[in-house]
Amino acid sequence: MALSRLASSSSRSADLLKPLCSAISLRRPISTDTTPITVETSVPFTSHQCDTPSRSVQTNAKELFTFFRDMALMRRMEIAADSLYKAKLIRGFCHLYDGQEAVAVGMEAAITKKDCIITAYRDHCTFVSRGGTLLEVFAELMGRQAGCSRGKGGSMHFYKKDSNFYGGHGIVGAQVPLGCGLAFAQKYSKDEAVTFALYGDGAANQGQLFEALNISALWDLPAILVCENNHYGMGTAEWRAAKSPAYYKRGDYAPGLKVDGMDAFAVKQACTFAKEHALKNGPIILEMDTYRYHGHSMSDPGSTYRTRDEITGVRQERDPVERIRKLILSHDLATEKELKDIEKEIRKEVDDAIAQAKENPLPESSELFTNVYAKGLGVESFGADRKEVRAILP
Amino acid sequence: MGNRAIAEIQFADYIYPAFDQIVNEAAKFRYRSGNQFNCGGLTIRAPYGAVGHGGHYHSQSPEAFFCHVPGIKVVIPRSPRQAKGLLLSCIRDPNPVVFFEPKWLYRLAVEEVPEHDYMLPLSEAEVIRQGSDITLVGWGAQLSVMEQACNEAEKDGISCELIDLKTLLPWDKETVEASVRKTGRVLISHEAPVTGGFGAEISASIVERCFLRLEAPVARVCGLDTPFPLVFEPFYMPTKNKILDAIKATVNY
Numbered sequence: 001m002a003l004s005r006l007a008s009s010s011s012r013s014a015d016l017l018k019p020l021c022s023a024i025s026l027r028r029p030i031s032t033d034t035t036p037i038t039v040e041t042s043v044p045f046t047s048h049q050c051d052t053p054s055r056s057v058q059t060n061a062k063e064l065f066t067f068f069r070d071m072a073l074m075r076r077m078e079i080a081a082d083s084l085y086k087a088k089l090i091r092g093f094c095h096l097y098d099g100q101e102a103v104a105v106g107m108e109a110a111i112t113k114k115d116c117i118i119t120a121y122r123d124h125c126t127f128v129s130r131g132g133t134l135l136e137v138f139a140e141l142m143g144r145q146a147g148c149s150r151g152k153g154g155s156m157h158f159y160k161k162d163s164n165f166y167g168g169h170g171i172v173g174a175q176v177p178l179g180c181g182l183a184f185a186q187k188y189s190k191d192e193a194v195t196f197a198l199y200g201d202g203a204a205n206q207g208q209l210f211e212a213l214n215i216s217a218l219w220d221l222p223a224i225l226v227c228e229n230n231h232y233g234m235g236t237a238e239w240r241a242a243k244s245p246a247y248y249k250r251g252d253y254a255p256g257l258k259v260d261g262m263d264a265f266a267v268k269q270a271c272t273f274a275k276e277h278a279l280k281n282g283p284i285i286l287e288m289d290t291y292r293y294h295g296h297s298m299s300d301p302g303s304t305y306r307t308r309d310e311i312t313g314v315r316q317e318r319d320p321v322e323r324i325r326k327l328i329l330s331h332d333l334a335t336e337k338e339l340k341d342i343e344k345e346i347r348k349e350v351d352d353a354i355a356q357a358k359e360n361p362l363p364e365s366s367e368l369f370t371n372v373y374a375k376g377l378g379v380e381s382f383g384a385d386r387k388e389v390r391a392i393l394p
Numbered sequence: 395m396g397n398r399a400i401a402e403i404q405f406a407d408y409i410y411p412a413f414d415q416i417v418n419e420a421a422k423f424r425y426r427s428g429n430q431f432n433c434g435g436l437t438i439r440a441p442y443g444a445v446g447h448g449g450h451y452h453s454q455s456p457e458a459f460f461c462h463v464p465g466i467k468v469v470i471p472r473s474p475r476q477a478k479g480l481l482l483s484c485i486r487d488p489n490p491v492v493f494f495e496p497k498w499l500y501r502l503a504v505e506e507v508p509e510h511d512y513m514l515p516l517s518e519a520e521v522i523r524q525g526s527d528i529t530l531v532g533w534g535a536q537l538s539v540m541e542q543a544c545n546e547a548e549k550d551g552i553s554c555e556l557i558d559l560k561t562l563l564p565w566d567k568e569t570v571e572a573s574v575r576k577t578g579r580v581l582i583s584h585e586a587p588v589t590g591g592f593g594a595e596i597s598a599s600i601v602e603r604c605f606l607r608l609e610a611p612v613a614r615v616c617g618l619d620t621p622f623p624l625v626f627e628p629f630y631m632p633t634k635n636k637i638l639d640a641i642k643a644t645v646n647y
């Protein structure tokens with residue numbers, strides 16, 4: 001059974017045979033086994049002005065299951081958010097990350113909570129990978145008090161200070177100079193940590209990105225610019241928006257690496273490589289070749305600028321969750337049923353979090369005026385006598 | 395006439411990266427080159443204003459920033475028919491114009507719009523409702539809210555005159571002044587935060603011109619001085635009831 005799988009996927013190395021034999025006889029508890037397993041990334045890395053990391057990635061059963069669980073959770077969470085938006089429980093704008101989970105999960109596996117991550121508005125899953133809970137996600141999406149930003153931010157403004165997750169930004173590209181600033185602070189404080197500034201292929205053409213990169217390179221800041229290239233900037237395909245869609249080369253003097261963003265192990269390997277590089281040599285660009293199944297946001301059906309065949313093609317051939325599922329099954333670490341049970345558990349977890357979030361109250365009206373400035377703000381509000389009214393509304 | 399450039403900024407909230415080019419280049423080119431060069435009658439269209447669920451970056455009203463720049467014009471239509479006439483005037487105007495379109499009206503407004511070519515004059519305010527007790531000044535989608543407040547005030551015997559400013563820069567001071575001389579009271583309403591909003595300019599100018607005629611202080615019913623909120627939008631907005639309260643307070647001053 002395993003042999004036929006080997007024959008059908010040409011990228012597997014012969015190493016797979018060895019762990020299989022031992023795994024069948026000693027089926028240890030699935031989530032704690034740390035015997036090393038080597039996997040190959042789907043494609044080799046391509047680099048610009050630097051060496052490429054190896055295609056062979058060290059992992060183990062525990063990590064495989066963590067990846068599977070985390071990505072399946074993110075997938076389920078985003079799909080649930082889709083339904084909530086359609087039910088008008090989530091208002092405003094909602095940009096979903098399903099399809100791109102491998103980037104969030106792989107990156108987190110390569111770094112510590114001392115490293116900073118800053119991203120744009122497609123931030124729900126990155127928030128979760130940094131340690132955010134499902135309740136915080138759904139409550140914030142629905143604008144409730146238990147949300148990570150106390151209900152005042154919404155979908156595009158998730159933050160988690162204690163795990164150095166700097167959000168959550170609506171203006172395209174504005175987070176990259178901020179990310180380089182974070183790297184500056186890390187270097188200044190001798191933190192031995194790096195900052196990952198994520199942006200999309202649309203933002204890659206923003207001038208402020210190149211300005212920030214220039215200064216980061218001059219000052220050797222530990223900044224890693226990660227272009228999550230899902231090939232469409234809203235509805236504009238990359239070949240229509242960029243003269244050079246080789247985003248990993250756009251740094252010119254800054255080295256770059258092109259990574260298969262649908263393969264969590266490739267992402268992990270690249271991020272480990274990039275962290276080492278950035279701490280020694282300054283900024284590096286990672287281009288994650290990834291794909292989003294949903295449209296740009298919930299207002300976009302996602303099918304007017306690309307074919308349904310393209311979307312289903314990617315889902316069938318490159319889906320990140322399926323890749324891990326196949327790896328787990330081919331290494332005989334679990335049965336199909338066990339994985340389905342994990343997914344059922346996840347479904348329940350998500351449903352419970354949604355139910356809890358629905359019960360959560362909206363923020364107090366007085367919260368409208370809090371945190372505009374560091375100290376409180378005196379507010380004028382028109383009442384019948386037009387006197388200055390306290391900053392607490394009925 | 396040649397061809398005209400018409401730029402679109404998808405949401406006015408995203409216009410700030412272009413702010414330098416608009417303020418320092420487009421607005422000043424004709425002036426600093428002694429009329430040798432100009433920006434070719436550039437028109438910039440941007441949807442602005444609240445939409446009910448837009449949050450921080452899909453609801454802003456940045457008109458006040460641009461009203462502070464001599465050299466450009468700022469125009470805001472209140473309805474589809476106005477939008478067509480004003481936009482054609484903006485395009486054919488040889489000066490750079492920033493044209494803010496109330497996005498709330500994109501899906502809400504229903505009106506008969508003539509198919510032929512027609513232009514509406516810039517820098518001319520329009521009295522869209524005659525009255526004698528108080529003058530209300532506004533623009534864009536806020537006018538429909540003010541209209542509702544006027545209807546309610548009518549029931550209490552207060553006759554309101556409603557003026558659509560249409561062009562904010564350069565604005566029609568004469569029409570507003572004439573109306574205030576008639577009524578003696580003025581109320582300005584806009585979605586942008588009250589501090590530094592364009593209502594402040596209107597208020598100062600009217601007081602300069604009509605001080606002795608005024609029966610009550612100039613009232614401003616505007617957005618609050620906070621970033622445009624997400625869930626708190628109903629509290630932030632200058633709603634009909636806030637306007638109605640202010641009308642009554644001004645009339646009974």
